[in-house]
């Protein structure tokens with residue numbers, strides 16, 4: 431882990447080539463224990479973090495920015511009370527289709543092996559693909575889900591640090607950001623990524639643009655993305671422009687009278703910059719998702 435401010439540490443080498451798909455996770459050392467933001471994806475990385483942190487102090491909280499597996503799989507290996515948005519917990523506990531939690535390609539691969547595959551089967555498969563020589567998902571693995579949830583905002587006071595958890599819908603509807611004013615650090619989760627496009631398959635792009643504008647207005651020195659290297663606020667503008675272009679592309683297809691299947695067959699977001707999910711299935715789902723949201727929001731008449 432790399433120290434980015436007096437008390438904040440981040441591991442962004444997890445999500446830069448060749449490890450692109452792992453999330454950027456981090457932790458804050460307060461005067462009364464440690465707070466982790468998003469758990470490392472691979473079990474080997476999560477166990478190493480647990481061992482390293484045990485030499486520093488007690489882990490008080492583990493905050494999940496959203497429900498996607500690259501941010502929650504490692505929860506099992508780490509201590510601390512887990513906190514998230516209420517919808518993130520619901521996605522992990524309610525019976526929802528696999529494709530609303532994991533990439534469509536992964537869900538297909540897992541159900542090809544076992545037609546009754548669930549979320550843990552997907553995690554097991556993905557870990558074996560991404561880290562074949564590392565620690566695998568154990569037999570008795572269980573999802574460790576958030577036990578404290580909120581809907582709009584929640585403030586945790588830990589030692590001399592404040593953790594402002596803010597509902598910022600975008601990459602997923604139940605997405606949050608974590609602001610630590612004493613360090614002027616903001617953990618954006620996958621609402622903001624550097625160098626790679628996150629999946630748009632579960633997104634609400636119009637809310638996403640609004641959420642990014644709110645982050646842009648905050649007093650932040652260091653922005654921690656969900657994937658990619660830490661930076662300042664300057665990267666947000668470019669990311670907003672990317673989302674605006676994506677929305678405009680789909681809007682234009684609607685204007686031209688394309689059906690959502692036609693739009694999904696014709697459009698791709700891969701021309702902008704590399705994607706975390708370049709597979710055709712996720713690209714298709716992303717276009718359809720945005721198409722559906724834009725047609726719901728279309729003014730009547």
Ligand SMILES: [Zn+2]
Pocket residue numbers: 453498500501620656657
């Ligand atoms: Zn992610």
